[in-house]
Amino acid sequence: MNNITIAIDGFSSTGKSTVAKQIAKELGYVFVDSGAMYRAITLFAIQNDFISQEAFDVASLVSELHTIELVFKFNQDFGFAEMYLNGKNVEKEIRTIEVSSFVSQVSTISEVRQQLVKQQQEMGEDKGVVMDGRDIGTVVFPEAELKIFMVASAETKAQRRYKELVGRGDKITYEQVLENVKERDFIDSHREDSPLIKAEDAIEIDSSHLNLEEVFEVLMQLVRMTLEDNE
Ligand code: DC
Numbered sequence: 001m002n003n004i005t006i007a008i009d010g011f012s013s014t015g016k017s018t019v020a021k022q023i024a025k026e027l028g029y030v031f032v033d034s035g036a037m038y039r040a041i042t043l044f045a046i047q048n049d050f051i052s053q054e055a056f057d058v059a060s061l062v063s064e065l066h067t068i069e070l071v072f073k074f075n076q077d078f079g080f081a082e083m084y085l086n087g088k089n090v091e092k093e094i095r096t097i098e099v100s101s102f103v104s105q106v107s108t109i110s111e112v113r114q115q116l117v118k119q120q121q122e123m124g125e126d127k128g129v130v131m132d133g134r135d136i137g138t139v140v141f142p143e144a145e146l147k148i149f150m151v152a153s154a155e156t157k158a159q160r161r162y163k164e165l166v167g168r169g170d171k172i173t174y175e176q177v178l179e180n181v182k183e184r185d186f187i188d189s190h191r192e193d194s195p196l197i198k199a200e201d202a203i204e205i206d207s208s209h210l211n212l213e214e215v216f217e218v219l220m221q222l223v224r225m226t227l228e229d230n231e
């Protein structure tokens with residue numbers, strides 16, 4: 001059977017990564033969480049004082065981009081790849097609300113996007129990849145055989161993210177999470193460089209009233225059909 005490329009785009013906290021991971025596992029494909037890469041660059045910007053509540057020193061971040069090495073390393077115990085920033089495992093640090101609150105701003109920078117898109121395209125060169133993000137079907141893999149666009153209501157998304165963060169022990173209120181989700185979705189879909197938009201040939205899935213197993217089933221149906229078409 002021919003390997004295909006699966007692009008899963010959509011708004012934050014629609015369950016994209018979870019379902020993309022499950023599909024990759026089912027198919028024996030490589031899973032790439034492209035958001036983790038934008039988050040790692042944001043963490044780098046925070047650690048180097050390039051970004052704070054008061055200011056964002058874009059020029060300094062851009063001039064240091066060449067020093068950033070991002071690598072996904074597979075963790076046998078958890079069964080998924082973790083993000084390493086310049087040799088250090090940052091999987092936990094990139095998921096904090098602090099990183100979430102700056103990541104959309106960092107993602108508007110074209111130089112950041114160019115560097116990451118190039119690396120993402122290299123990772124998908126041999127097909128057999130499931131990548132989730134915001135511009136995968138439009139910019140990274142416009143030729144992907146299957147493109148999914150995930151949406152959900154703001155409340156559903158915030159509720160999911162809130163549970164995830166509280167489950168990890170973060171001290172945060174539901175309102176803070178809701179505000180962050182809304183703000184990120186707004187910036188992500190209104191930025192100039194590769195905004196979050198549905199590719200013309202993407203299939204939209206609203207996960208507001210579906211649980212993860214149901215989303216997985218819907219997607220697997222589409223995957224099977226696409227694989228048949230590509231035989
Ligand atoms: O998927 P996520 O929520 O972890 O992504 C974090 C942020 O990264 C998201 O708000 C926008 C940015 N992003 C992007 O601009 N392009 C991508 N392909 C993936 C993420």
